[in-house]
Each structure stands twice: as structure tokens, then as C-alpha cells.
Amino acid sequence: MPDDPPLSRLDLNLLVALDALLRERSVTRAAERLHLSQPALSASLARLRKHFDDPILTRRGNSYELTPLALRLIERTATALDATRRVFESQALWDPRQSTREFLVYGSDHAFATIAHRVSRLARTKAPGVRFRFQLHTPAVVEDAENRLRSADAMVLPHGFLTDLPFADLWRDRWVVLADENNTAVGESVTMDDVAELPWVLSYQSRSAFTSAGRQMRELGVEPRVEAVVESFLTLPYFVLGTDRLAIVQAGLAPVIRRIGGIRVLEPPFDATPVLNALWWHPVHTRDPEHEWMLGVFAEAAAELAGDQEGHG
Incomplete structure (x- = not known):
């Protein structure tokens, strides 16, 4: 630990600048994205280059390319930035009817066609400003679920793929x-x-x-x-x-x-x-009132889905 730089010396604004630079691969476009002047973002890039001892962006012809290190930083930076936002957006008391929160949930098209649209409809009646982003998972996402779920809210997935993560059973399918x-x-x-x-x-x-x-x-x-x-x-x-x-x-x-x-x-x-479908999440979200509300919406949608399936035999 003595060799670790203290967090007090780190400027979190550099994380925002790094994320924009990695996404845009251009100082000009990144500055426009952040509504900053180009000299201001160039100064941030200089500080990032010094910190990482790496150019981050290298010119090739009329464009810029990310260095190998920068390519490795893309997902880490996005995850860190999202986690940072979640920390500072957290509230002691959360009112879903006044919230504009977005929940990110991974799943397959089966999950989206069965339970997700019910979740979205129920959420609209309970919290008109809240929205869900349902994103298709891939084998790579499932294999790296523990890390991916740090920056996402949950994943709808049958039992048999994940272990050692909190979950709530939703519904059975045959x-x-x-x-x-x-x-x-x-x-x-x-x-x-x-x-x-x-x-x-x-x-x-x-x-x-x-x-x-x-x-x-x-x-x-x-x-x-x-x-x-x-x-x-x-x-x-x-x-x-x-x-x-x-x-x-x-x-x-x-x-x-x-x-x-x-x-x-x-x-x-x-x-x-039969398949037992469940909602999985990272332990960091446990006891989060916003996450508990989301679990309740999924549980209600799952009960509705199970009732519909029984009605159709």
C-alpha cells in the first residue's frame, strides 16, 4: 500500500477527459463533447500522458489512433466513470416518482420478449421518469459477469451460468x-x-x-x-x-x-x-434502495408472466 498514490492526489475530472478522448479518439471532438476549449482538453491530455507514461493518442496520417494501453483502458474507464456517477448520484431517500434514473439490465432477446417489456410497462405506472436500458448480453459479457455487473444493475439469465453472485428467482419456462x-x-x-x-x-x-x-x-x-x-x-x-x-x-x-x-x-x-430464470446482480448493489425498487418491479412482472403462462396452459 505505501507505493499506491493517495486518491486525494487524483483529479476525477481527468477520468471524464480520458473517457471522452478514448471514445472520440480526437482532442477536438472530445472537447466539443465536454463543452470545453481545445487548449483545456489538450492540457488534460498532457497530464494523462504524464500519469500513464504513454501518449494515449498517436497521430497516423490525418487521424489519431489509440495506443495499446489506451485500448485496454476503454472498458475500465467507462466502468470507473459509471461507478463514480453512481456514488455521487446516490440518495439517502429515493423517490421513484420523482426520479429520472436509468437502470441498465443485460439479457437475451428471450428475456426482453417475455419479462422486460412487462417491467418497462409496470415501471412507467410507478415511476414515469425512470427508464430501463435493456442490453443484449454476449458470451463475453456472461463470462465477465462479476466485473460487468459492477457498472450495470442486473442480468436476466437462467441458472447454470453464474455462481457466487446475489440473485432472485423470477419464473420458470419449458x-x-x-x-x-x-x-x-x-x-x-x-x-x-x-x-x-x-x-x-x-x-x-x-x-x-x-x-x-x-x-x-x-x-x-x-x-x-x-x-x-x-x-x-x-x-x-x-x-x-x-x-x-x-x-x-x-x-x-x-x-x-x-x-x-x-x-x-x-x-x-x-x-x-425446465429453465429457471433469475435476476443476478453485483453485491455492491445490495441494500441500495433504488436497486431494491427495481427488484420489486421485476418480481411483480415475473408473477404476471407466470400467471399468463398458466392461463395459456
Whole structure:
């Protein structure tokens, strides 16, 4: 610790300047973004170069490029700046009806099509000025969830991917199989022979991105013949239409898929383990009144979603 520079010597305005420079890759544009004069921002860049012992921006022809160090700093700077804003925007008493807070929540298009739009609608009635930013996660985001959730509010994700983080269970969903309505290879129901012999389009297929049903097929000794992989659940039916392919999705998306037309929604020929979807967050947000309010909205939306699913069988 004796070699660490004390925080009292650090100018947090430099963090704002660094973030603008990294985003704009131009002193002129960064100055415009911050409503500062170009000489003022150039002075900040000089201080940053001295602090990091690195040029940060290097000229190449008529433009500037970020140095390797600057490229590594992009995400760290954005995370640090967001965390700093959260510290100083925190309030002892928070009134959601008077707030203009934005909540950032990661999730898949399945999460957004099922629970997120309900959360947004409920929030509008409870806190008209509050808004949600729902951002698609990627395998990289899920793998780095602990760090990403420091600067985001939550992530909607089924159990089986994250550990050692706080969570609240939301709702259960089951799996259904999609087939083109003109696919004569599939009878009234899907059989295990169909699963083994027909081609598939899968959503996600990697070490950290997969569906439990897809993994379960392999555990049953069936290696699907995969013709396409898409990192989206809502686009799966378009890869099935007009083909002999099969796909497997959460039953919660069936109403949306049926509206597309031309797709049969069938039960899988094996006892597919249901998905338990949960809301995950970083411990730093625990006991934050704003975060607790958000959890309450998600819990209400989850109850509404579960009721709708029961009503549709």
C-alpha cells in the first residue's frame, strides 16, 4: 500500500477527459463533447500522458489512433466513470416518482420478449421518469459477469451460468420444438429419431453459451446435426421456415412465434428440464434502495408472466 498514490492526489475530472478522448479518439471532438476549449482538453491530455507514461493518442496520417494501453483502458474507464456517477448520484431517500434514473439490465432477446417489456410497462405506472436500458448480453459479457455487473444493475439469465453472485428467482419456462408446418418428415409429434436424423438450427453453442435442452440432447446420446447457429432466440423460426430443420426454444416465446405463421410448435420427445430464470446482480448493489425498487418491479412482472403462462396452459 505505501507505493499506491493517495486518491486525494487524483483529479476525477481527468477520468471524464480520458473517457471522452478514448471514445472520440480526437482532442477536438472530445472537447466539443465536454463543452470545453481545445487548449483545456489538450492540457488534460498532457497530464494523462504524464500519469500513464504513454501518449494515449498517436497521430497516423490525418487521424489519431489509440495506443495499446489506451485500448485496454476503454472498458475500465467507462466502468470507473459509471461507478463514480453512481456514488455521487446516490440518495439517502429515493423517490421513484420523482426520479429520472436509468437502470441498465443485460439479457437475451428471450428475456426482453417475455419479462422486460412487462417491467418497462409496470415501471412507467410507478415511476414515469425512470427508464430501463435493456442490453443484449454476449458470451463475453456472461463470462465477465462479476466485473460487468459492477457498472450495470442486473442480468436476466437462467441458472447454470453464474455462481457466487446475489440473485432472485423470477419464473420458470419449458422447452418446445419448432418445425416448418410443411415439413413432412415430422409427424403429429417429434420423435427421438427425428431429433437424431433431421438437421437443426441452434441458439448459442459454446462452452459458456448454450441451452440446457441442447446439452440434454447430447447427454441422451444424440449429437444434433447442426446446420446453423444464431445468437438469438427470436430469429430461430426464420431459419426453420421452408426447411426440414428443427429448433428448440422456450415455450414463453411460442405466442410470438405463432404470429409469424408457418411454424408448428411441438413438445420435445424427451423430458426437457425446465429453465429457471433469475435476476443476478453485483453485491455492491445490495441494500441500495433504488436497486431494491427495481427488484420489486421485476418480481411483480415475473408473477404476471407466470400467471399468463398458466392461463395459456
